[in-house]
Amino acid sequence: MILKTLFGGILFSIFSIFQTSAQSYDIVIYGGTSAGVAAAIQASRMNKSVLLIEPSYRLGGLTTGGLGATDIGNKQAIGGIAREFYQQIKEYYAQDENWKWEKREEYMTGRQARNKEGEDAMWTFEPSAALQVYLQMLAKEKVEILFGERLLRSSAGVKKSDGVIQAITMESGKTFSGRMFMDATYEGDLLATAGVSYTVGREGNEQYKESLNGVQANFYSPTLGDKVSHNAINHNFVARVDPYVEKGNPESGLLPNISHQGPGIDGEGDNKVQAYCFRMCLTDHPENRIPFHKPEGYDEKNYELLIRNYEAGEKTLPWINSAMPNRKTDTNNRLGFSTDFIGQNYDYPEASYEEREKIVEAHRNYQQGLMWTLAYHPRMPQWVRDVYSKWGMSKDEFERGDGWQNQLYIREARRMISDLVMTQYHCEGLEKVDDGIGLAAYGMDSHHIQRYVDANGYVQNEGNVEARVEGPYPISYRAIIPKKSEAKNLLVPVCVSASHIAFGSIRMEPVFMVLGQSAAIAASLSIDEEIAVQDLSYEKLKSVLLTNKQRLE
Numbered sequence: 001m002i003l004k005t006l007f008g009g010i011l012f013s014i015f016s017i018f019q020t021s022a023q024s025y026d027i028v029i030y031g032g033t034s035a036g037v038a039a040a041i042q043a044s045r046m047n048k049s050v051l052l053i054e055p056s057y058r059l060g061g062l063t064t065g066g067l068g069a070t071d072i073g074n075k076q077a078i079g080g081i082a083r084e085f086y087q088q089i090k091e092y093y094a095q096d097e098n099w100k101w102e103k104r105e106e107y108m109t110g111r112q113a114r115n116k117e118g119e120d121a122m123w124t125f126e127p128s129a130a131l132q133v134y135l136q137m138l139a140k141e142k143v144e145i146l147f148g149e150r151l152l153r154s155s156a157g158v159k160k161s162d163g164v165i166q167a168i169t170m171e172s173g174k175t176f177s178g179r180m181f182m183d184a185t186y187e188g189d190l191l192a193t194a195g196v197s198y199t200v201g202r203e204g205n206e207q208y209k210e211s212l213n214g215v216q217a218n219f220y221s222p223t224l225g226d227k228v229s230h231n232a233i234n235h236n237f238v239a240r241v242d243p244y245v246e247k248g249n250p251e252s253g254l255l256p257n258i259s260h261q262g263p264g265i266d267g268e269g270d271n272k273v274q275a276y277c278f279r280m281c282l283t284d285h286p287e288n289r290i291p292f293h294k295p296e297g298y299d300e301k302n303y304e305l306l307i308r309n310y311e312a313g314e315k316t317l318p319w320i321n322s323a324m325p326n327r328k329t330d331t332n333n334r335l336g337f338s339t340d341f342i343g344q345n346y347d348y349p350e351a352s353y354e355e356r357e358k359i360v361e362a363h364r365n366y367q368q369g370l371m372w373t374l375a376y377h378p379r380m381p382q383w384v385r386d387v388y389s390k391w392g393m394s395k396d397e398f399e400r401g402d403g404w405q406n407q408l409y410i411r412e413a414r415r416m417i418s419d420l421v422m423t424q425y426h427c428e429g430l431e432k433v434d435d436g437i438g439l440a441a442y443g444m445d446s447h448h449i450q451r452y453v454d455a456n457g458y459v460q461n462e463g464n465v466e467a468r469v470e471g472p473y474p475i476s477y478r479a480i481i482p483k484k485s486e487a488k489n490l491l492v493p494v495c496v497s498a499s500h501i502a503f504g505s506i507r508m509e510p511v512f513m514v515l516g517q518s519a520a521i522a523a524s525l526s527i528d529e530e531i532a533v534q535d536l537s538y539e540k541l542k543s544v545l546l547t548n549k550q551r552l553e
Contacts, residue, residue: 032054045141070086208423237337241308263460282392375388418478420497421499435538444469475515492519
């Protein structure tokens with residue numbers, strides 16, 4: 001039974017599932033992220049019955065949630081269904097009716113830099129365009145989609161026997177059995193509930209003999225040459241920004257969201273998580289703009305560091321405002337005080353659903369207040385206010401109606417620990433796996449993780465790393481499958497087995513699509529042979545990956 005419901009102008013085809021006992025599928029995918037969508041499409045193409053469960057009411061994760069400026073590193077590394085998606089984005093924008101707020105030539109010749117003449121794909125897009133393309137791709141397949149169902153995160157949520165997951169149960173009581181399961185969430189809820197090993201936070205450098213992991217306030221790296229690398233200088237405050245409620249008076253206490261502890265010892269690990277934010281879809285078109293508003297409970301103290309940063313000499317705008325079609329943007333964090341809500345997400349990976357909702361809302365409230373401060377606060381420099389007051393949220397993008405999405409940018413949460421852990425060495429090409437299922441090519445990247453007071457009594461951020469990779473490198477099949485002793489029929493294409501810094505390179509939306517497709521191929525082949533995913537012949541897998549246009553070299 002297909003029910004059609006209209007949300008924000010986008011037509012969703014929802015396969016409504018009513019049952020009291022478990023329904024059975026070849027492949028059950030939990031998480032309708034970009035990886036989950038790609039996996040569902042591939043599973044259908046391999047004639048497998050597939051159920052795609054999305055806990056929210058919108059498919060696509062970050063790809064349809066504001067991240068329209070595709071981070072790639074090397075476009076030639078992207079093949080298969082991921083490339084199909086970007087090719088169909090190009091086809092979407094080739095149609096005149098999809099240019100409402102500006103003309104195509106105005107954007108392509110003057111407002112963007114990521115798309116080159118003659119390319120077969122387009123790499124920038126509105127959230128609504130990405131959603132429409134995904135729905136068009138899914139409409140051609142036999143995929144059952146279930147919205148608004150969250151996994152029961154207790155021992156009753158996963159039924160497992162001898163390492164084989166037999167069924168999963170939702171909070172609603174609905175139960176789904178399958179021959180293969182896939183965790184395509186950003187959080188890794190299914191893998192954790194299934195008892196699969198994972199980690200949260202940063203490993204110390206000593207654990208995998210890396211140089212870019214752990215605390216990154218100041219360190220020496222032989223791989224970068226005979227010099228000292230000061231990673232945390234990027235996206236930090238200008239010199240001498242006072243952290244105290246009353247300037248110069250430690251007795252007055254610290255301003256909000258500054259740690260009372262120091263950053264820790266360089267290279268040591270912790271359980272802290274790099275900052276999250278919303279990737280805002282802004283517009284400066286008067287007919288489509290929702291002006292920034294002061295949120296309920298606004299407190300100027302939360303933005304005092306922003307104001308003091310400008311008083312201390314900041315000369316740059318705190319955003320990366322990448323141009324998207326139709327006079328919109330993908331707006332991301334930049335500088336020392338920006339959209340990243342540093343230090344306020346440590347509990348998110350393990351938090352309950354209700355606690356996560358509070359964390360998401362706190363991030364939204366913070367970011368709403370930030371944008372209002374930049375646009376209208378009288379203590380902000382006039383030249384800053386002049387820029388930001390021309391922008392606002394887009395009326396025609398998200399279901400909430402206020403221009404804000406529900407999808408928070410979960411840059412990192414849980415990471416599986418399997419028989420192989422991708423590390424800095426793989427990213428730098430110093431080690432190469434022999435069972436690649438896709439390529440990553442973006443630099444090793446971590447946003448800031450904590451805000452503290454340095455030895456001189458001034459505020460600093462810590463955790464930022466931006467380190468290049470030599471070129472595209474393969475991601476191991478073993479990085480997306482658990483240890484055989486833990487789960488024989490589970491694949492994990494998002495929360496992959498990687499160190500914090502290696503995940504910082506892998507964690508890009510097109511790579512998640514690639515890994516989702518490859519995971520579905522591996523799942524389908526394992527079903528056909530009636531074997532555990534760990535027992536699948538790589539040579540057989542590789543052959544089918546190449547047939548499906550994945551790029552492995």
